[in-house]
Amino acid sequence: MTYQLNNKKILVTGGAGFVGSNLVRALIKQHNAKVTVLDDLFTGHLKHLDGLDYEFVQGTVEDVNLVEKLVSEHQVVFHMAARNIIVSNKNPREDLNVNVVGSFNVFAAALKYGIERIVYTSTSSIYGNPQTLPIAEDDRKSFLSFYSASKFSAEVYAKAFHEVHGLPVSIVRYSNVYGYNQSPSNPYCGVIGKFIDAAFKNEDIRIHGDGEQTRDFTFVTDAVDATISAAIYDKAIGNEYNIGTGVEISVNKLAELIIQITGSKSSIVHIDKRDIDNIRRRVVNIEKTRHDLKYQPLVTLKNGLTETISWQQKHYTMSS
Ligand SMILES: NC(=O)c1ccc[n+]([C@@H]2O[C@H](COP(=O)([O-])OP(=O)(O)OC[C@H]3O[C@@H](n4cnc5c(N)ncnc54)[C@H](O)[C@@H]3O)[C@@H](O)[C@H]2O)c1
Secondary structure: OEOOOOOOEEEEEOOOOHHHHHHHHHHHHHHOOEEEEEEOOOOOOHHHHOOOOOEEEEOOOOOHHHHHHHHHOOOEEEEOOOOOHHHHHHOHHHHHHHHHHHHHHHHHHHHHOOOOEEEEEEEHHHHOOOOOOOEOOOOOOOOOOHHHHHHHHHHHHHHHHHHHHOOOEEEEEEOOEEOOOOOOOOOOOOHHHHHHHHHHOOOOEEEEOOOOOEEOOEEHHHHHHHHHHHHHEHHHOOOEEEEOOOOOEEHHHHHHHHHHHHOOOOOEEEEOOOOOOOOOOOOEOOHHHHHHHOOOOOOOHHHHHHHHHHHHHHHOOOOO
16 A cells, blocks of 8 residues: 655655755655755755745754644655764764754654654664674664764654554665765765865865775665655555665775766875774665665666766856
């Protein structure tokens, strides 16, 4: 059985952010949904939503009254608002307040007002350094950052709301998403945006550590499709899903690919690791997602990088 999002009133927290804005676009364009975005614009930008017909409310998920009011006016919620890993490690209390208490506020309001579907966006950081690869959803969790602790705490609350009160919540765990609207001028931007920017400028591509650390990079349209499916498929309720590609690539290889596609004269240099660079290998098992959500990542890394490079060239003049 499936649930239809068409013409539904949908609240997207964090909808002005990177993944959130791509989701809002898909909900409006593909599902004709009536979308409200709640965002405090901490890292989000309204320019990501240019040309779309939506409502915007500037505010924080920490504000219980605001969250309750907004949730009560909608049928579906995608909860994506979060402080990122760098902020989380610098200021764990801020991370706790937004990522855990803010999420609790959203889940509690969703229960109180009988939301029909709610999706929470978590992260594959919760697996730490995995014992086996590719990582399956039930594998050991390990918390090598405050961010992973807060994101998983919110998952646990989501599950409790589901198990105790039947909240129709699903959880998606993203693995390194990249693509449109990942602004390279954002200091918290992922590695791909930064490497592309350096490549445009023919500057050194600076890799923290030896570059042999691996990741599973997911193009944003694939992540968005899976997130929407998590709201649509009944089977997803009360469940959690890895969202990735199942393809492992080292950061050195990623940098080489970016140099090759851009035709840049950049060199790769290795610099000191940061405290957040403590996960050696990551690639996720997507079999459960394929099975339950009919998920199929459609964009290869090479095609996704080519798309991201042309998007970044068009939207950012940082290279000039
Ligand atoms: N991008 C990735 O690779 C990735 C990987 C794993 C998980 N995630 C998760 O996906 C979600 C979206 O991440 P993103 O990459 O788009 O990051 P982002 O920083 O671009 O988006 C987060 C959005 O939430 C907003 N926000 C932050 N605190 C808020 C608050 N207190 N109240 C309201 N809005 C607030 C920000 O302004 C921003 O628009 C997050 O929950 C993140 O933890 C992302």
